[in-house]
Amino acid sequence: MSAMGANPSTAPVLLDVRGITMRFGGLVANENVSFGVREGEIFAVIGPNGAGKTTLFNAITGIYQPTAGDVLFQGATIERRFGGMAIAQAIIAGVGTSFGLVVAVNATELWAAAIDGNYEYGEPFPYSSAILSFLATMKDLSFGWGVVPAILGLFIGISASLVFWRNGRRTPDLIARAGIARTFQNIRLFQELDLIENVLVGMDSRLHTRFWHALLRLPRYFRERRIASAKARELLAFVDLADKVHQKAKNLPYGHQRRLEIARALASEPKLLLLDEPAAGMNPAETVDLMRLIRKVRDRGVTVVLIEHHMRVVMGISDRIVVLQYGKKIAEGNPDEIKSDERCIEAYLGKEELG
Amino acid sequence: MDALRPSSHCRRSHARGSTRVDLLLLVAALALPVVDWLSGGLGLIDPMKAIFIYAILGLGLNIVTGFTGLLHLGVAAFMAIGVYSFAILTADIYPFQLGFWPALLLTIPIGAFAGFLLGGPTLGLRGDYLAIVTLGFGEIVQDVLRNLETITKGTQGINPLPPPTLPLPTAWGGTNGWYEFQADTPQPWYYLFLLFLVLVVVANRNLERSRIGRAWMSVREDDLASKSMGIPPVKTKLVAFATAAAIAAFAGGLWASSLSSTGEPSNYDFQVSILALCIVIVGGMGNISGVLVGAMVMIGVNDIVLQKIFSWMAKQELTSTGSVFGSPNNWKFLLFGLALVLMMRFKPDGLIPARKPRETGSARSATVRPKGEAS
Amino acid sequence: MELDVQYLLQQLVNGLSNGMISALIAIGYTMVYGIIELINWAHGDLCMLGAFFALTLIGALGIGAWSGPMAAFGVVILLLATAGFCGSLNLIVDRFAYRPLRRAPKLTLLVTAIGVSFIFVNLGLFWGGLPMTVFGEGNAAAAPKNFPAIVPATPILGGEPGQVTLTVRDLMIAGVTMPLMVGLWWLVRHTKLGKAMRAVAQNPTAASLMGINTDRVIGATFFIGGALGGFGSVIYAINNGTIGFQLGYRAGMDAFTAAVLGGIGSLPGAVLGGLLIGVARSLSDGYLEARWTPTLVFTILILILVFRPSGLLGLKSKEKV
Incomplete structure (x- = not known):
């Protein structure tokens, strides 16, 4: 299954979601959701609209603080400890x-x-x-x-x-620096910046230029600029955007913007990449390209978790799937198991074609 | 639109265009005193000093408001901090009595520290709350300067303050090997201010095109995406805020020296902060050349063009003191306000809206690229 | 040091009295901010123009000479006319300055508001320079003008030394502000317009898709906010005794601080913020030195924002992802 050679079913657990509950006032967006993502997997979170998938991503990446539960990454929670x-x-x-x-x-x-x-x-x-x-x-x-x-x-x-x-205990920047990168459902690029600048912002946590180096243009600045820009170009080529390096992000067509978001997320050299509906709004040809791209990402050694409605994508590339409904987990398994699970079909799949 | 054009070509021409604007401005600025002298003294040199100071102030504010996208309504307070620290460090009624150069240099860390103290606890606030905090800080600084009479001499202000000095051999006209700037010869001041302005422009460009500048702009473009990419929001904003404060304080020290006095605390009130903000916006937000043009337009119109028109009107006996409408100075706010409203309505991106060339490593790598790979 | 209870209570009364005026003006800030996220910079200066309008009206109708029930009638006329004037002016400014910029970035709107504020200040300067007898003869345009004490500061409670004094003026302030606040609360909660306002504040696009004329609703907000400012300006002027073209900055700053302290966008917040700022000011005036009052008020504001970043009653903004 995995092109890395490791068998995902025995690989160590990279992301361990333990009993996450998210409550906003009276609204329960997630209730006691648990699952584990193994290194090298492509893992999908599916469920009807409003099932709490994006909320779960936001809880994992520190945009929200879970009402209850823990998110363990490489066996530990990511937070600034009181010390x-x-x-x-x-x-x-x-x-x-x-x-x-x-x-x-x-x-x-x-x-x-x-x-x-x-x-x-x-x-x-x-x-x-x-x-x-x-x-x-x-x-x-x-x-x-x-x-x-x-x-x-x-x-x-x-x-x-x-x-x-x-x-500031558990902030998005801390979690991003620890190795979890993400994309957004409603694309959130830096619209006025060039493609390469978008990628370089993603790379920020791996750069070492300090204020003084930049202000005085010390040799270190030039050295790192050369390396960083080469790396950014490589990433843009990786997502097939090499010919548009100096365009503004806002001028890209929709499908390209999604790919740019992936490149920007990869620039931080994450271990885990969370993709929030990467295929939304894509045409069939673009969707096929996207599936190929996600596999390529995994083959770089990045574990992928994706939220997706497109069943062809989900069933085509996922190693394992978890199904949410009304904020609760109702099933977990490989694509074949999910396809034959009564409750999933009833809750969700029945309405759509199966890929 | 840009999407349809070959991007690298378009970008490079932008970059060259902007550098050309800057060089043109610089040549014009260098030549102005000569022109002024040849034409028998137009009286332009002295007002130009104010333009340079405001340009420096605007460039500082541009870092916070233009690059980082935070509304800052109290930049005059940091200028005042620079003015008063320069004065207290140099004037002979105080014991410290540093010279011009060490005191001017010290305004930079003092300003940065003040920015750090204010920004540290408050930069986590949402935009409009931050705006009122900076506004309030501006009021606090003014009141403190006015009320702590023992220290700041209150509304009297502190004077005299030392002018800049440069080493000059006695044989060439220096006294004891030094040349001291004189209040009645504006040319040396002019060139000194121009030099500092150029330095601040270079510093701004260096930061803009670096990791630091990109982080600032990512906060402006989308702060949530920015922190999700690992950019620490408060720290990034704090660096911008402290840098702006340092630049504003530096402008203050320079200003105090050229006036040889602090003036009174209300010289650094909200109007000054707003004027600086308007310079940034009128020129084109986040655009360094735009700030320069903005300073020229705003201060130039106020200090040069309007004054010329007013004195011409007075000569033609078009003004009167009998009626409130007769004095042209009473129309200033109206003109200024109308200009702002119309500008925002019809040219909201500023006078130089052209997309700034955002040089990143790559685009400029033409200069560090191995030979043979010509662009 | 012995605590003088009477003195303290008197400071509280004065503070609440001034605070209610600030609150009334603060509502104008908070309403506009709540609906289009604009810090309406010109609001304080709008109130300044309102005060000049009221003074001109006094001169034109001779209200200053009225007494007894007629004086009360005069105050009512002043209040209603000034409210109408300020509301309409605010509406006109919205129509010509802000409405064309609905889709523009927030900063563009704010700079426009600053421009409008400058225009207002200049108009106030001109207004003060008009040769009118109410303004006093020979006064320069920029000089403060006396505002006749059409509501006397006669005590209705206490009045002897050593007693807490409550004046007719305090009663007038409470009598004007409280019904207005209750009325506004009712309007926002229970009328169709109020519902539309809340809908536009939540999501203008969705509101317009539901058939709400957003421009009309925003215009109504400007009118109501401006009208409340008009009421505020009249009682401010009566309470203060003098007006000048710069009063907009000070009064506006107090009110704006109040709005932010309470949580900008929240109506009860504006009222609470106004009262708190009023009390803090008068306590500082009474126990410290008046010249340190603005410093103290802003320091308190900054401290409260450090601990409660959205103000006292402001909603924590959820980030929309």
Whole structure:
């Protein structure tokens, strides 16, 4: 089955979705969905419209936080843990805000004591005694102007940094950098950018040019630019868009935009690629090309999970399929098993031709 | 439309066209003092300084608003921070008394730090909330500068401030080996400001065509797709915000030195921020050449063209002080507002709407490509 | 330090009183933002023009000399006429400046609004320069104009030193703003127009497919928002005592801050934000120094946004994927 030679049924599990539940107010979009995707597989998620497929993708890629359940990638969840870094940040933010607030509310007195009190016009400035006056004034601050702002600042700084830590625990950029790339159901390219720039943005997490390198055009910038651009061109050629490198993304026909999204996603060298309805809006010839492309992607060593309505595509390329209905998993298996599963036919397949 | 044309050809001509515009502007700018001198003094040199300062300010804002797509309504506050840090670091009523050059250089990290402090906690906000935060920051800075009289001298402002100095051998007219810029000879100022403007343009282009600039633009184009591609949103915006703040503060330091005074805090109010925003938008968002043209149009019309017309009208006795309608200065806001409304209606992409050449590694790889592979 | 309860209560009364005016103006921001995502920059300046209109009307009808029940009648006339004036002006601006830009990027709209705001400021300057007796003789165009105290600040409660004072003016402010807010809430919740407004705010394309004339609905929003601003401008002017062509920036900034604090796009948010800002301002005026009040208000705003990024009552925006 797999062109990589490994037998997917024994390959290690790459993506392990464990009991994901997504609730928006009263609406339950996913309920206790679990499945595992093995390395080297092409795995399909199917189901009627509104079954919660895209919501599931959004939960996996960190756009939504699951109400319950875990997403394990290579055996672990992807998140910033609460550890030394977070604590250090909270302390720095707390102490910094505290100090800043005390200085700010007493700025006039501190300045008068440290600067005006020590500076004689035309004389050299005694920095050490200025610092001493500063400290002495700080020490003599009243409770209301010293301790109160200090505690308030400490509280604001620490709580703000904790709030930021909590909101930033599991962000899409972190998950993308860990090796999960995706495309979108309603294509989301960078419309005003060139094709190659779109791909280079996807490559960003693999690049090392820093602000200073770019600003001063250090040799490192040129070296990486050469390599990155060659790689981007290779990816554009891979999706058959090599002749349109410098067009703006928005000027591409629909089918090409879908392929560009795949190239952009591949640029981050992901282990796992999530495709959200890659064949939507494609004509039959384009669909055949797309199937070939998805196989080629898998043969590069990238595991593929796709959401698709096009049964010809799903049945033609998937190793395994999971079926969702009303947010719940109702079946899982290889294409033949799904095709013969009573519940799937009833829920979904019965209405469409089987590929 | 572009889709129908051979892309690489079209792109390269764009790139060349834009470079040509820049070079043309540069040659014109270099030649202007000569023209001015030959024609017996049109009085253009002094107002041009304001154009250069606003162009630098606009280029800073362009990074946040044009490249990254964030609405920033408080850029004047960072200019004020530059002005006042330059003043406090140099004026002789303060103990620090650094020279022009170290103080000017220090405005850059000070501005960046201020941008970092404001942006760090707030750049996660959605666009319009960020707009009010920057607007509020502009008000805070003004009020603080006005109210902390012990430190900032309040509405009196701080003066005098040192002019730029350049090493010049005494034999060539320097005093003790230095040449000090004089308030009544505008030409050296003009060329110094032009030099800084060119440096800021180069820095902007270098960033625009790099990984940093692409990340900014991806946030502007689609922030969700951008973070799904692994671009950290807050960090990316923060770099843009701090860079813009640094450039604005630098422009402030330069401005303070040329005035030899900070002026009063309300010189850096909301109007200045809006003027900078209009420069970016009128010229063409995200377009460096556009910002230059925008600064020339906005400040040029305000400081040069209108002033000339007004003084001509006064000479013809077309103005009067008896009625509110008689003084041409009372019409400025109306003209400005009408221009903005009409511009947005009929030329919303700015005066230079042509697609900026987005050079990436590849397109420019003509310069680093192995020989024989001519473009 | 002993806590002076009477002083504190008085500050609260003043704060709520001013806050209600801010809230009324803030609703104009929030309604327009809710429906077309435009920060209507010219709204504050629209209110400034409304105040000038009211002052001109006072001069033309001689309302300043009326007393007793006639004065109350005069206030009603002023309120209705100014509301009509501001609403119509807002509608006209929408028709000619914003409507052609419905499909344009948000920034284009915003810059247009800034342009309109400049035009308004200039019109206010001209208006103030007209030779009218109500404006006072010999006043320069830019000088502040006295607004007659047609509603006196007579106490109806307290009034002696050491007592919490509530004036006729406070009563007028509450009497104007509260019914308007309730009325607006009813309009948005229970009328066909309100339903259409909510539909357009949700999804203009879908709304127009359902047969809603979106331009009419947006126009109505501008009219209502402007009219509320008109009411606000009259009570602001009466309460403030002077008006000038720059008042739009200050009043607009307060109201806009209130709208954002409450969660821009949310009507109850605008009211809550307005009241909170009003109270914060008057507490700062009363206990700190008035010159630090704007700094304090904006610092509080920034802090609240750090912890609640969509304002106090704003809905967390779901990203549409």
